Amino acid sequence: MPGGSPQTLRPFLTRAAQLYPETEIVSRTHEGMVRYDYDEYADRAAQLANALSAAGFGDGDRIGTFCWNHHRHFETYFGVPSMGAQLHTINPLLPDKHVQYIVENAQDRAIFVDASFLPKLEGAVADDPDPFDSVEQFVVMGESVPETDLDAVAYESFVEGHATEYDWPALEEERPAGLCYTSGTTGQPKGVEYTQQMLWSHTMAIQSPQGIPLADDDVMMPVVPMFHVNAWGLPFSATAGGAKHVYPGPQPEPADLARLIEEEGVTVTAGVPTVWLGLMEYVKENDVDLSTLDRLVVGGSAAPEAMIRFFDDHGVELVHAWGMTETSPVGSVAHLKSDLEDADYETQLEKRSKQGLITPGLEYRVIDDDGNDVPQDGEAFGELHIRGPWVTTEYFARPEATEEEFEDGYLKTGDVVSVDEDGYIKIVDRAKDVIKSGGEWISSQELENALMAHDAVAEAAVIGVPHERWQERPLALVVPVDGADTSALDDELRDHILAEYPKWWVPDAVVTIEEVPKTATGKFNKQALRAEYGDESLVEGRVPDDAAPES
Ligand code: AMP
Numbered sequence: 001m002p003g004g005s006p007q008t009l010r011p012f013l014t015r016a017a018q019l020y021p022e023t024e025i026v027s028r029t030h031e032g033m034v035r036y037d038y039d040e041y042a043d044r045a046a047q048l049a050n051a052l053s054a055a056g057f058g059d060g061d062r063i064g065t066f067c068w069n070h071h072r073h074f075e076t077y078f079g080v081p082s083m084g085a086q087l088h089t090i091n092p093l094l095p096d097k098h099v100q101y102i103v104e105n106a107q108d109r110a111i112f113v114d115a116s117f118l119p120k121l122e123g124a125v126a127d128d129p130d131p132f133d134s135v136e137q138f139v140v141m142g143e144s145v146p147e148t149d150l151d152a153v154a155y156e157s158f159v160e161g162h163a164t165e166y167d168w169p170a171l172e173e174e175r176p177a178g179l180c181y182t183s184g185t186t187g188q189p190k191g192v193e194y195t196q197q198m199l200w201s202h203t204m205a206i207q208s209p210q211g212i213p214l215a216d217d218d219v220m221m222p223v224v225p226m227f228h229v230n231a232w233g234l235p236f237s238a239t240a241g242g243a244k245h246v247y248p249g250p251q252p253e254p255a256d257l258a259r260l261i262e263e264e265g266v267t268v269t270a271g272v273p274t275v276w277l278g279l280m281e282y283v284k285e286n287d288v289d290l291s292t293l294d295r296l297v298v299g300g301s302a303a304p305e306a307m308i309r310f311f312d313d314h315g316v317e318l319v320h321a322w323g324m325t326e327t328s329p330v331g332s333v334a335h336l337k338s339d340l341e342d343a344d345y346e347t348q349l350e351k352r353s354k355q356g357l358i359t360p361g362l363e364y365r366v367i368d369d370d371g372n373d374v375p376q377d378g379e380a381f382g383e384l385h386i387r388g389p390w391v392t393t394e395y396f397a398r399p400e401a402t403e404e405e406f407e408d409g410y411l412k413t414g415d416v417v418s419v420d421e422d423g424y425i426k427i428v429d430r431a432k433d434v435i436k437s438g439g440e441w442i443s444s445q446e447l448e449n450a451l452m453a454h455d456a457v458a459e460a461a462v463i464g465v466p467h468e469r470w471q472e473r474p475l476a477l478v479v480p481v482d483g484a485d486t487s488a489l490d491d492e493l494r495d496h497i498l499a500e501y502p503k504w505w506v507p508d509a510v511v512t513i514e515e516v517p518k519t520a521t522g523k524f525n526k527q528a529l530r531a532e533y534g535d536e537s538l539v540e541g542r543v544p545d546d547a548a549p550e551s
Contacts, residue, residue: 006173007200010082012240017042020242027071028249043164048079050162064088064108068250069226072141081177088179089227092117095501096124107134173197182325183441191396202328202390203236216242223271229329254282270297272439300439301471305353322355328390332356354426362388378420385410435464456484461516461524476507
């Protein structure tokens with residue numbers, strides 16, 4: 001083989017354990033703070049691999065996780081793929097029916113679940129017509145198992161007594177190592193498979209100066225959930241660089257994040273804007289020492305300019321990045337080119353609030369409605385197409401979705417962008433009809449169908465409207481059936497949606513209209529609706545705090 005050995009994840013761990021055996025992995029858990037070092041981490045990853053083998057799992061098996069960010073979840077990150085199995089991180093915030101579909105589609109053989117997500121998982125299993133047939137073992141992330149109908153064992157009992165050495169197999173680069181589902185505009189979520197080579201090349205790319213490089217003097221805290229594209233790949237790259245890891249655990253509040261930054265000396269952290277808005281408010285009202293914090297990575301939704309200014313004023317560099325589940329995820333980072341270093345602050349800010357410069361190793365094109373490449377003048381716009389070693393070329397077991405969303409080896413991102421003369425990509429619109437709220441997707445079309453299934457509703461269109469905290473929230477525009485009693489329609493529709501969807505899917509407001517405007521081809525004219533109703537003031541902030549999709 002050219003190069004001697006394939007591009008796989010395991011050497012990152014071996015190196016960290018060899019060179020930085022005493023560097024820490026720290027985790028906030030229900031059981032309190034846990035801390036150990038790379039030496040022990042490597043032992044525990046091997047124990048997990050042995051435990052999985054002993055339970056009959058291995059080669060090519062898909063192993064699901066349903067967890068927040070903590071050390072045990074991180075143990076699955078190397079333990080599962082390095083033994084030849086495939087780590088399938090499942091998003092526990094999704095509606096039950098999506099979770100059911102995902103487990104069925106992936107045919108997971110085991111699921112590692114947090115105790116706090118156990119009721120949610122039990123609910124999804126209980127009303128599944130085919131209750132998780134493929135799953136033979138549930139493993140609860142902790143020392144004991146709460147009362148449950150599921151056939152579950154505690155993680156610590158599962159790994160206990162197993163050898164701390166594992167005879168790691170030589171894996172080929174094409175071996176599937178990871179799997180993550182992303183929400184589609186229509187239909188079911190789509191799986192994106194990550195091979196060993198994709199995760200390796202993504203790790204190396206984000207370790208470059210044009211990425212989010214992490215070194216042995218860094219302390220990295222991913223706030224972005226580990227069920228979102230491997231926490232943007234940071235647990236892998238932090239290990240590659242020998243950095244200390246800090247996992248903020250279940251549903252961290254701004255106060256938890258501030259405390260972890262101060263106490264653990266966090267240098268780099270990453271998450272969606274909603275998380276950082278929370279931290280900003282907290283910092284304004286409390287005395288927080290951010291002096292160790294060097295970089296704060298923002299992605300998933302656009303970083304507001306005011307946020308960049310705020311963190312600049314506090315001596316923290318806000319690094320704005322763009323990516324997708326399909327791109328492992330990092331595709332561009334808004335670093336300043338060297339010739340902009342002397343530019344005035346406002347010019348720099350304008351560049352830094354764009355989605356950034358393509359990451360080395362990737363290629364892109366911007367295609368307009370007529371199929372032509374658009375000029376890079378910062379004005380013309382079109383759909384962003386992207387390809388490269390860590391960009392998927394297909395959806396897992398979904399040939400029809402693959403057919404639609406790829407062209408000439410490029411992924412059609414559904415993001416409408418312009419590119420300026422310096423090469424900075426800026427998202428100006430979204431071609432896909434979805435709403436991203438607090439980092440989580442809500443399918444407008446699925447909500448419309450659910451609303452239209454209500455007896456009092458003739459037609460319903462759902463649009464995303466800007467929201468200060470969640471970036472976007474759904475607004476429902478409803479045409480009632482003739483003669484329907486609409487006096488309590490708002491509440492009725494809320495209950496109707498809640499019967500099938502989590503709280504954060506409930507539209508913030510329902511507006512009754514006479515007719516949904518249509519395009520020439522008879523589709524809902526969302527553009528017209530957005531122009532008329534896409535006004536922030538309509539959103540009443542009805543999402544309760546405990547419904548937070550925050551991620
Ligand atoms: P996901 O696959 O869930 O990670 O979502 C990917 C999508 O999130 C992209 O196609 C964009 O629409 C959006 N997105 C990701 N990063 C950014 C960003 N920095 N600014 C604006 N939108 C973003």
